[in-house]
Amino acid sequence: MRFDILSIFPAIFDSYLNESMFKRAKAKNILDIVIHDIRKFSKDRHQKVDAIPYGGGPGMVMTPQPLYDAIMYAKKLNKGPVIYLSPRGKMLTHKKAQSLAKKPGLILICGRYEGIDQRVIDLCVDEELSIGKYVLTGGELPALVVLDAVSRFVPDFIGKHDSVVEESFSEALEGKKEYPHYTRPPIFMDLEVPEVLQSGHHGKIKEWRKGKLT
Numbered sequence: 001m002r003f004d005i006l007s008i009f010p011a012i013f014d015s016y017l018n019e020s021m022f023k024r025a026k027a028k029n030i031l032d033i034v035i036h037d038i039r040k041f042s043k044d045r046h047q048k049v050d051a052i053p054y055g056g057g058p059g060m061v062m063t064p065q066p067l068y069d070a071i072m073y074a075k076k077l078n079k080g081p082v083i084y085l086s087p088r089g090k091m092l093t094h095k096k097a098q099s100l101a102k103k104p105g106l107i108l109i110c111g112r113y114e115g116i117d118q119r120v121i122d123l124c125v126d127e128e129l130s131i132g133k134y135v136l137t138g139g140e141l142p143a144l145v146v147l148d149a150v151s152r153f154v155p156d157f158i159g160k161h162d163s164v165v166e167e168s169f170s171e172a173l174e175g176k177k178e179y180p181h182y183t184r185p186p187i188f189m190d191l192e193v194p195e196v197l198q199s200g201h202h203g204k205i206k207e208w209r210k211g212k213l214t
């Protein structure tokens, strides 16, 4: 699956995408992730990407030209929907991530300052997505959250597909939150792993886990 991420701070993505699962997914061509620097599309001679808001008020707003051109460029490479990460958007859920993973790709726009010019939203954005009822400094962390949540449903991203099938919020767990996990040693700081989990009795373990869903 292809992701094109548009940001004025592209370096933010480096460490997260070059470790662990994402590093592996890139190497195995499971994911194709391209970060675009919006500033490079600016026609301003100082490569400015922000200006004061019409109507007054605090902060700056991202100007439409660089972002519009960046989106048009990305759309030539990626046939997926254009998503603007925004606190005003619909809330990202497990189901939403699952359905986005079926798209041919995603173009993710990271806002900064007070946000982006509404005309870019009117002209190019298919959907606004929020990752929670709080305000962050920029859309880079929300874009990584969407990328991560969606990628888990991309075939082969996670080695054992079962770990995605039976997970908190999944249909297999009836939308509930998962049971607690334990590993070695059997006793840690006087706390023992529940006997049933050590018994090896699959039927009883299944029953115990079902009872622990919340």
Ligand SMILES: C[S@@+](CC[C@H](N)C(=O)[O-])C[C@H]1O[C@@H](n2cnc3c(N)ncnc32)[C@H](O)[C@@H]1O
Pocket (backbone or CB within 6 Å): 084, 085, 086, 087, 088, 109, 110, 111, 112, 113, 114, 115, 116, 129, 130, 131, 132, 133, 134, 135, 136, 137, 138, 139, 140, 142
């Ligand atoms: C400081 S915020 C802008 C907040 C905006 N003025 C408001 O009050 O809704 C800058 C950028 O961070 C991103 N952002 C902040 N919080 C977010 C959230 N909860 N979900 C998704 N994106 C968010 C958006 O891309 C936004 O354009």
